Structure formats: structure tokens, C-alpha cells
Amino acid sequence: MTTAYIGLGSNLCDPEQQLRDAVTQLERLKHCQLSSISSLYFSRPMGPQDQPDYMNAVAELETSLSPIALLDELQKIENKAGRIRKDNRWGPRILDLDILLFGEQTIDTERLTVPHYGLKEREFVLIPLIEIIPELLLPNGESIAFLRDNIDANGLKIHSKLR
Numbered sequence: 001m002t003t004a005y006i007g008l009g010s011n012l013c014d015p016e017q018q019l020r021d022a023v024t025q026l027e028r029l030k031h032c033q034l035s036s037i038s039s040l041y042f043s044r045p046m047g048p049q050d051q052p053d054y055m056n057a058v059a060e061l062e063t064s065l066s067p068i069a070l071l072d073e074l075q076k077i078e079n080k081a082g083r084i085r086k087d088n089r090w091g092p093r094i095l096d097l098d099i100l101l102f103g104e105q106t107i108d109t110e111r112l113t114v115p116h117y118g119l120k121e122r123e124f125v126l127i128p129l130i131e132i133i134p135e136l137l138l139p140n141g142e143s144i145a146f147l148r149d150n151i152d153a154n155g156l157k158i159h160s161k162l163r
Contacts, residue, residue, distance in 0.1 A: 002103040003035070004070060005133075006059045007116065007125050009096040011045060015055040016159070018081060018095050023162055025077045026059055032070075036060040038128035040159040046122075051092040057162055058100065058128040067102045071112055074099065100125060104139045115139065120147050123156045 006026070010018035019040060027034045038058045045051045063070055074097040081095040100116045107114040115138055119125050126148040129136065136144040 001033075001062045001064055002105075004061045004063055004067075004102045005100040005129060006061060006074065007096070007098040007100050007128075008057045008059060009043075009054050009098075009124070010094060011052045011054040011092050012094045013082070015052075016040065019055055019057055020162060021081065022077055022095055022097060023057075023059065025080070026061065029061075029063075029073055031065050032061050032063040032073075034059060035062055036132045037162045038131045040162050041124060041128055042155075042157045042159050043124035044155050045092070054124065055159065056124040056128060058125065058132060060132055067099065067105065067107055067112055067114060068109075070102070071099060100129065101136075101138070106139050121151070123148075123151050123154050126151055127153065127156055 008019050008022055023034070023037055026032070036059070041056045043054045043056050045054055065073065078095045078097055083094050098116050099112065099114055100119050102114045105114055116125070126144060130144050130148045134145055138144070
């Protein structure tokens with residue numbers, strides 16, 4: 001089994017319910033076990049600010065799936081929620097599920113980059129991640145705690161527990 005960390009985000013169609021439903025779907029994934037889930041956070045959108053604020057969380061999964069098989073399963077959950085992929089990378093979305101980390105692996109393919117390319121710069125990833133595993137190190141040895149201590153919280157606010 002490999003430990004994977006998944007970023008969850010939504011800013012459309014009742015974002016809190018979208019994330020709660022996504023957690024339920026993660027709990028049902030074959031060959032995976034949901035180990036931990038962070039609190040739910042409000043965050044400002046990246047990119048265009050003329051969209052609703054996001055709700056974000058981070059989940060810890062134990063999985064026997066390969067990274068690409070896990071990505072496929074996460075995209076099925078997004079599609080089931082009604083996610084439509086657009087060219088606008090920073091636009092609003094019903095549900096976004098990103099593989100942030102997959103064990104100690106570094107992956108750089110056309111479909112998947114792990115560690116997630118924005119992990120170090122995103123308070124809405126680092127702060128929920130450190131909530132569930134404060135001692136975590138990236139595959140290159142960098143401390144998540146150090147990264148979090150050196151990032152602006154950018155108005156990130158805790159909303160509630162997901163479970």
C-alpha cells in the first residue's frame with residue numbers, strides 16, 4: 001500500500017456538499033482506504049477573482065492502485081459530480097481532485113505531475129496538509145511545516161470538520 005494525499009476543491013453547486021460527497025466517494029474506492037481528512041477551509045480563488053471563493057480540504061489515502069489508476073478513479077468522481085474540463089485552468093469548478101503526493105514518488109508525465117506542481121505555493125493545500133500530517137517531508141526532503149511557515153495564509157479560514 002502507498003500513502004497518497006489528495007487535494008479537494010470546489011466553488012460551484014454547494015461546494016461543501018460537493019466535498020462531502022467526494023469524501024464519501026473516496027471512502028468507496030476499491031483498493032483504497034481513507035485514512036484521514038483535514039478540516040474544510042474557505043480560500044480565495046486563484047486566477048480570476050470574479051468567481052466564488054473555494055472550499056478546500058486534503059485527504060490521506062492508503063492505496064494499492066498505481067498513480068495513473070488512482071488519477072483515473074479521481075477523474076471518474078469529478079465527472080460524476082458534473083465536472084466539465086475547460087481550457088480555463090483557473091476558472092470555477094464543481095469539483096477538483098488532485099493527487100498532491102504519491103508515496104515518495106516523483107512523477108512527471110503528460111497526465112500527472114507529483115508532487116503536484118502548485119503544492120509549495122498554495123496555502124489551501126499546505127495548511128490542510130499539515131493539519132493531518134505535520135511531520136511530512138516531500139520526496140526531496142523539504143519539510144511541509146517549513147513551507148507552511150513561509151507562506152501567506154491569504155485569507156484562508158477554517159470552516160468545519162468534514163467528519
